[in-house]
Amino acid sequence: MRPMKLIPRRSGGSTAHAKDASDAASTRGPARVGRRTKDLTKRLAVGDVAVIDHIDIDRVAADALVAARPVAVLNAARSTSGRYPNAGPSILLEAGVILVDDLGPAVMDLREGAAVTIDGGRVVVDGQTVAEGVRQTEATVEASLAAAREGLSTEIERFAENTMSYLRRERDLLLDGVGVPNVRTVFEGRHVLIVVRGYHYREDLAILRPYILDNRPVLIGVDGGADAILDAGYKLDMIVGDMDSVSDQALASGAEIVVHAYRDGNAPGLERVRALGVEPVVFPATGTSEDIAMLLADDKGAELIVAVGTHATLVEFLDKGRAGMASTFLTRLRVGGKLVDAKGVSRLYRTRISNTQLALLSLAGVAAVVAALWSTNVGQTFFGLVAARFDDLVSGIGRLFGG
Numbered sequence: 076m077r078p079m080k081l082i083p084r085r086s087g088g089s090t091a092h093a094k095d096a097s098d099a100a101s102t103r104g105p106a107r108v109g110r111r112t113k114d115l116t117k118r119l120a121v122g123d124v125a126v127i128d129h130i131d132i133d134r135v136a137a138d139a140l141v142a143a144r145p146v147a148v149l150n151a152a153r154s155t156s157g158r159y160p161n162a163g164p165s166i167l168l169e170a171g172v173i174l175v176d177d178l179g180p181a182v183m184d185l186r187e188g189a190a191v192t193i194d195g196g197r198v199v200v201d202g203q204t205v206a207e208g209v210r211q212t213e214a215t216v217e218a219s220l221a222a223a224r225e226g227l228s229t230e231i232e233r234f235a236e237n238t239m240s241y242l243r244r245e246r247d248l249l250l251d252g253v254g255v256p257n258v259r260t261v262f263e264g265r266h267v268l269i270v271v272r273g274y275h276y277r278e279d280l281a282i283l284r285p286y287i288l289d290n291r292p293v294l295i296g297v298d299g300g301a302d303a304i305l306d307a308g309y310k311l312d313m314i315v316g317d318m319d320s321v322s323d324q325a326l327a328s329g330a331e332i333v334v335h336a337y338r339d340g341n342a343p344g345l346e347r348v349r350a351l352g353v354e355p356v357v358f359p360a361t362g363t364s365e366d367i368a369m370l371l372a373d374d375k376g377a378e379l380i381v382a383v384g385t386h387a388t389l390v391e392f393l394d395k396g397r398a399g400m401a402s403t404f405l406t407r408l409r410v411g412g413k414l415v416d417a418k419g420v421s422r423l424y425r426t427r428i429s430n431t432q433l434a435l436l437s438l439a440g441v442a443a444v445v446a447a448l449w450s451t452n453v454g455q456t457f458f459g460l461v462a463a464r465f466d467d468l469v470s471g472i473g474r475l476f477g478g
Contacts, residue, residue, distance in 0.1 A: 101192050101193060101194040102124075102146055102147055102173055102192070102193045103146075103190065103191065103192050103193070104122050104123055104124040104145070104146045104147065104190075104191060105122075105123055105124065105188050105189065105190060105191070106123075106124050106126050106149075106185045106186070106187065106188060106189045106190075106191045107119055107120075107123045107124065107125055107126065107145075107187065107188075108126040108183060108185055108187055109125075109126070109127060110127070110128050110183065112125075112127050112129045112132075112136045112139070112140070113135075113136065113139060113299070113320055114320075115127060116136075116139040116140055116142070116143050119140070119143035119144075119145050120143070121143075121144040121145075122144075122145070122146050123143070123145045123146065124145060124146060124147045124148075124149060124191045124193070125140060125143070125145040125147070125148045125149070126149045126151075126182055126183065126185055127148065127149070127150055127151070128150070128151040128152050128180070128183055129150060129152060129154070130152040130153055130154075130156050131153075131154070131155060131156050131158060131159070131161045131163070132150070132154045132155075132161060132163030132164055132167070133161055133162070133163050134161075134162045134163060134166060134274055135272065135273060135274065136163055137162065137163035137164070137166035137167050138166065138274075140167060140172065141166060141167065141170040141172060145172060146172070146173065147172060147173035147174070147175065147193050148167055148172055148173070148174050148175070149175050149178055149182055149191075149193070149198060149206075149208075150174065150175065150176050150177070150178060150208075151177075151178050151179060151180055151181075151182050151183050152176075152177065153176055153177050154174060154176045154211065155216065155219040155220065155223060156223075157219065157222050157223045157226060158223065158226070158230060159223055159226075159227055159230050160220045160223040160224050160227065161220075161223070164176075164211055164216045164219070165213075165216055165220075168211065168212070168213055168216060173193060173210070174210070174211040175193060175196055175198065175208050175209065175210045175211070176208050176209045176210075176211055177208045177209055178198060178206040178207070178208035179206055179208070181205065181206050182198060182205065182206040182208075185198075185200065185205065186200075193210075195210055196208050196209055196210040238405060241361060241362065241405060242405055244338075244361055245360065245361050245362065245405075248360060248370065249370075249405055249406070249409050254358075254359065254360065255358070255370065255371055255374040255375075256333070256356050256357065256358050256371075257356075258313070258331060258333065258356055258371070258375065259331055260293060260312055260313050260331050260375075261293075262293060262371075262372055262375035262376050262377045263375065263376035263377075264376060264378050265292065265293055265377060265378060266290045266291075266292035266293070266377070266378060266379045266380075266381065267292055267293045267295060267372040267377040267379070267380045267381065268283070268287065268292040268293070268294050268295065268381045268383065269295045269297060269300075269365065269368050269369060269372070269380065269381070269382050269383065269385065270294070270295070270296050270297065270300035270301075270303050270304055270383045270384060271297045271298075271300045271365045271382070271383065271384040271385045272297070272298065272299035272300050272303060272320070272384055273383075273384030273385055274384060275384070276300065276303055276383050276384030277303060277307075279383045279384065279417055280303060280304070280307050280383055281307065283381070283383065283417060284307075286381075287309065292379075292381065293312045293313065293372070293377070294309055294310070294311055294312045294313070295312065295313045295314070295315055295368050295372070296311055296313075296314050296315075296321070296325065296330075297314075297315050297316050297364050297365045297368050298314075298315075298316035298317065298318065298319065298320045298321050298364060299320040299321055300383075300384060301314045301316075301321050301322075301325040301328075301330070302321060302322050302324075302325050303384075305324070305325055305328065310328075311325065311328050311329075311330035312330055312331065313330055313331045313332070313333060313368075314326065314330050314331070314332045314333070315333045315335065315358075315364050315365075315367060315368040315371070316333075316334075316335055316344070316364040317334070317335045317342070317343055317344045317364060318332075318334060318343075318344025318345075318347050318348055319343070319344060323351060326347075326348060326351050326353060327351055327353070331356065332348055332353055332355035332356065333355060333356045333357075333358050333367075333368075333371065334348060334355045334356070334357050334358065335358055335360065335364045335367055336357050336358065336359040336360075337359065337361075338359055338360070338361055339359075340357075340359055342357055342359075345357065358371070362403070362406065363403060365382075365385050365403065366403055366406040369382070369406050369407075369409075369410050369414070370406060370409065370410070372410075373409065373410040373413060377413060378413070379413055379415060380410060380413045380414050380415065381415045381417050382414060382415070382416050382417060383417050385403075385416065
């Protein structure tokens, strides 16, 4: 392999000389192996080495990895394949996480907890090189993204073809609501908040707290979004999805469960729900679980649908890596009159109140109370007594020091 510059772990105020020193050092940590990145992140600890097989690391996966604070990520696949300009690798490097790419399937055979040494692009265990790949830097990632941008037109054409194919298959569902199951949750005339575990979903859900308390919307969690609702302290009304990333706690919370099935009736998550003693509603449909959540709320008479963490842009659709994401585009057209996309609201609205402003606000409040008291006879008597007590205190201190 040709030598390349290694990416250092970033720290505030680091100099070029310090970075070069960091480049020369190898990195060690215990291996945590998982073929599904979203499952692996739940058991990662600070300082671990995450071993994944994830082509085109997307933003959601990268954010989850960064939150777990591993020392490095070893990817059996290519973190950017060139299909589209994905943001995941840049997020990892920006957070100071070492990323070694294209290590091949052998790296997935690492023993759980094995002491791994990362030396450049080599993965070493017990002094033996078990895999070798490309250690990514800002320069290599940017080069990959530039190449991916050039081929994006192909993905746009494929997306358009998938959209038309979905419309032909699901026109009855989209246009007339044929196939929408009956549910016990009441939607008629109510607001509905749908939470998907997407970009900035935690921050957006926190910002929407006043809206939730004032309007009491129907709260729907799409797979892992159900846990986000519970973590925020709210009561779930419904869970929609294939049940691959939602916790048993959420499934047993008493919320109505709608299992997303394939068109042929096969529902991979059905047995898991039934094993918990819950009989779910089954909704066979092509597309994504967030789509059927929106279609269900719309068909049952929801007045307003507020979406958090859902997918809205082309890159977000491609991040999902599924042709079925074309359904999201048409679903949004179908429910567009009711849909309010709250994704990213946390970046739009941030309260910025300085300590000085808080102090001035407090002083203004105290001044208003004093003025109100002074305008009454009782208040004037009170301030007269306080002034007399203060004079006594000052006189006593004077006599003490004077004596």
